[in-house]
Amino acid sequence: MSTGYSLFVIFGTLGSLLAFALILWLNRNVNNPGKTTGHVYDGIEEYDNPMPAWWFWGFMLSIVFALGYLIYYPGLGNFPGLSGWTQIGQLEEQQAEAEALYGPVFAQYRDMPIDELAEHQAAMRMGRRLFLNHCSQCHGTAGTGSRGYPNLTDDHWQWGGEAEQIRTTISEGRQASMPPWLSQLREDGIMQVTEYVLQLAGREVEERIANAGRSQYEQYCAACHGASGTGQVALGAPDLTDDVWLYGGNREAIASVIRDGREGEMPAFERRLGEDRAHILSAYVRSLTH
Template sequence: MSDFTSNFWSVFVTAVTLGGIIACGLLLWMAGRKKVAATSDNTTGHVWDEDLVEMNNPLPRWWVWLFVITIVFGLAYLAAYPGLGTFAGKLGWTQLGEYQNEMDKAKAELAPLYARFADMKPEDMARDPQAHAIGERLFMNNCAQCHGSDARGSKGFPNLADGDWLHGGTPDKIRETIAQGRTGVMPPMAAAVGSPEDVRNVSHYVLSLSGSPHDSLRASLGKSKFSACAACHGMDGKGNAALGAPNLTDDVWLHGWGEAAITAMINNGKTNQMPAQAEKLTEAQIKVLASYVWSLSNSGASPAAAQ
């Protein structure tokens, strides 16, 4: 309820909740006081379908007390826990606090398991069957949603199973990426490149760098305009890991291949984000996960290879 800018809804929810409980109590009290005149055969005189009659039997005492207990329990619950608008409850319970307690408990229980890997080198950890299995499970739970269960990614999500790394593929760099996240920004460059024809020419020059099909005449005209891109990608187009600028001379295309895709990138730019996981995973979990991810692009770094 704290997201509301006024206290109207808090008051409304409180009134409806308490009003409903009070109404149930009044209904129970009124029903208990009302006496229905019974006939000699203990019926109310109401008849349906010719022979279906209503007996004049009061509710059993235990049933009445169940209603009373339910009302008292509801009031006690609302006093102890959140439920009346912005009132937090006397116990101070919150969903976030409950979640954090469960996470802390789970981390404490798993700490002895991860302690075994504390002094292990990433290369050795990648070859350890237990660490590899844990890293795989961490990957499935936290990374596969974007990068795929086979870690080969898709359009806009990097392939982690090849040797192409925007920010570097060492275990330390992978651990840094997982912990801190990454924000990749390719600014719109059309104004710096020139006219729409210049943008098309640069697109063909970029295609030529990787040996992809291209118009050689347009590529030759776009070479001089590529200087606007060289600040990040380098004059040779091999990129810059310090900036996260991709290598344009290989056949890896994160956001699509071809003249249309490259032209759209130059005209519109692109912002891509890898969310930080440091608040979600412990340092030990990130270390194991980073070793597993590193092993995906290093064929000799796996338990199977070690055997």
């Protein structure tokens, strides 16, 4: 918080407390005790009595309590409070408690190789729960994915399907980078190279247009997607010859990827979940295909 804003909060808070106390104090006595105020409503009159003492002192005590609270806990702008309590600190403490309780449940599988673990039923029930909590919002509850989010149950892997490759994907995340080509290729070039990509995928195409796209493919695309279009795991460049499309397989969807580029990102999970959970999740993802 900036110093100015911090001061605003401090003065605002203390000022209001002071104002409350002042109003209470100034109203503790009344002008005509025992008489009515003169207000009449439907024959009901109001006595001009002071606030009951217990109420007055109750209010005063709560103001004193508020002051004590604001000194002990953080509340006054940037002043951290004398206790040293923070939300993050409390969260970390609770997480440490939970880790001490549940950590060993996950740690028991630490030394089991991923592919062996993928056959272990109890561990895979755990893997399924972890997957539902941390992965299903993007990859779907069954892991079948959707547009832009890969299907994890088929045997097509952008970043590699071996146990260790999957483990790396989950632990460290992946950042794909497919550049946009509109400025180099223009609409005409995009159309031609799209036709060539469709030909690579074994679709019926207009030969003449696909042939025109071929030289562009060799010049601009082969470095990542490979001369024959089968992709490159190290770059996450997908295989263009199969019938699996991350962003859709019709002509317009493919042209749109080539025109505008794509930067699919798989987040890194090891720091968030710890090694043991990442290990179990890797086995779970393996179990989805095998």
